[in-house]
Amino acid sequence: MAKRLFEDLVTRCQQEGIIEGSNVAIDSAALRAYEKKQPKRKSEQTGNANWGAKIDSFGNKITWFGYKIHLAVDTKSELPIALEVTPAHVNDGEMAPGLIEKTASRTSTRFFILDAGYDQMKVYEAARNVKAQAIIPLNLRGEKEPPAGMTSNGTPCCSMGYAMTYWGVDGDMHKFRCPHATGKVDCPLGMAACSSSNYGMVVKVNAKDDLRRYSIPHRDTKRWKELYNERTSVERCNSRLKTYLTADAAHVRGIQKVTTHQYLNAIVLLASALAVSHHSKRAAA
Template sequence: MSIIRQGSLFDLQDLYDLEPTQRYDAILSEFDTDSILHKVNKKSWLGAPTELNYAAMINSLHIRIVERIPTVKDLIKRLKDDFIFKLNCGFLISDRVPSEAAYSRLITKLDASIVLEEANETVVNQAISEGFITDDAVALDATHFEARDQAHPKEEKPATVPKKRGRKSKAEREQWLIDQAEQEANLPIFEKKIEAQLDVSLDELRATLPQNPQWGVKKNSEGKNVFWYGYKAHLAVGTQSQYILQSLFSSGNLNDGKAAIPLLKGIAERLPLPSLNYAMMDAGYDFEPIYAQNHQIGLQSVIAYNKRNEPEPIGFDKHFVPTCVREHSYRYDSYDAKYETLKYTRPKECVECPLAQDDLCQKVYKVKITTDLRRYTAPARGSKAWKTLFKQRTAVERVNAYLKEYFQLNNVRYRTGKRARVHFNLVTLVYNASKLACDRINQLLIQQAA
């Protein structure tokens, strides 16, 4: 991974200079612990009384991420050995330190609900209402992290009937097409083509997302394939504020492009962001349904083009900009949002060209982006404005690096995908809460200086 030359993500020093009690309070106060406690606490007065301090246990799970404590076992040891740390987590003097089994039951209850995702969205909405998120662009990307266990041995595939060689008859081919269509219709939504997600609700997409650890592959900076066994974190990050606006946890073998539509739908349906205009992604997201989803929710696509054995367009350059008779590229002029039209003007090489004097080359060229959403984007591909916007995509890569280095994203200590999802949700929640706490501290410092 190349070094990202960009300003600091947020000033963690302002947060870590505080005393532990103040630091924990600054982070934990950013989300509603009571709503999480309501999901895991005992619902009835009947039966044995509750002896555990669940509120303090929830706080300690978040503080474990902040303090980079590797395991729950180490967390319990710290609670037993450090009396001040125990009080900072919210335990009373009379409270006994919970066991590993108690924490395991708590994580099971958190896994059975979506309360952590709801708390994360509440933090983001609070940051929007306070004016900390005013982004006009969002960047999407995925990062991988390994599972705790090694991959299970592959099962031997059952013997299949050898295929009949040669061309199929007309009747056999018609039956084969019917069988293929029926097989495609019965596949899970994330094993179908990406365009199948356009008409599916956000709740259904999130509920059917594969989450078991699987083998994944990705090319490194040297162009070689790197394999890992585990999961993927799919993030949609504001390029200026660098909050995690939406996040998804999936199996390691899920294609990055198949998580884009749920992320975009989540932003459109759950976050009030009228200032958002652009969505930046790398070439791994270059699929027509993603452009269609962006257009449907009112965002312009700034996605790197992935050429797939496609013929060179006639009368256009590699960025699909129209060319003159002598194959000089027209200059991008402007975009008319009302008519969704790109405007190009005559190349500067044609000023003294005799062909232009004879009106063989038109002065202005206009094209609607709806002609082909993948080729024609606003601003136009290859233009200076497009390149400037695309550079902002590094924000999501920077957030990925911070989650792994400072927030223990790659320190999964659970054997199942569902429990690993709880760890992922804790990481993203603590990150956004820390970001909001730092923004509030910075705002207070600015007001005091004024």
């Protein structure tokens, strides 16, 4: 019942222009359990609260016994569009494809924005399957060297080893130019080493060749960084659920009751946004 009401309110917020849904940020947050703590192996058998661990923004490892709330949030309104609750040990990347699919069924999302913890091929594929782009920083820990003649972010290198200059996109094709021709580097051989053209050497890369390494917009461009900065919207949504509501203070046991509790918190956010919108419209009338 709570889930149905939540979904109805999301639709209502969309109809009234509160939720846009073109850019959506996804992240998870820890929820401490009201249950008595148990060993990890025993907890995994119940499907309820379990032990979780993550690295915080300061690089510290934190652990907790309980659950995770996984949220998909509209970056413009900072309101939730979809949510899931899992035991704390469930990997974030396992939940992202489902949240992407749920969100896409309700909105026309162009970009899904996630942190480096979601840097998994299945997340990029899930976004592409709904005709959207995943904006995720590459997690280079443990990664092998990038393909020969390529930087880690998918930029081709010229014959002298310099990263080429990004020169825009045409459909799925990224265009890169000689860095000497564009004034980015002072190559000792000039442009002649790579091309006889005054325009300099040009390399085109199909973004579909590697959904993870290539992105539209291209990684490290101003537009890509602007989109990634919108990820903080989901952090603020999580903070409101915990600070002003009772997301992390649920006095109920079991994942079904905890999930209902989280839906009720999300319902309060959506209903409050609708109330503020109606009040503003009446005041302006």
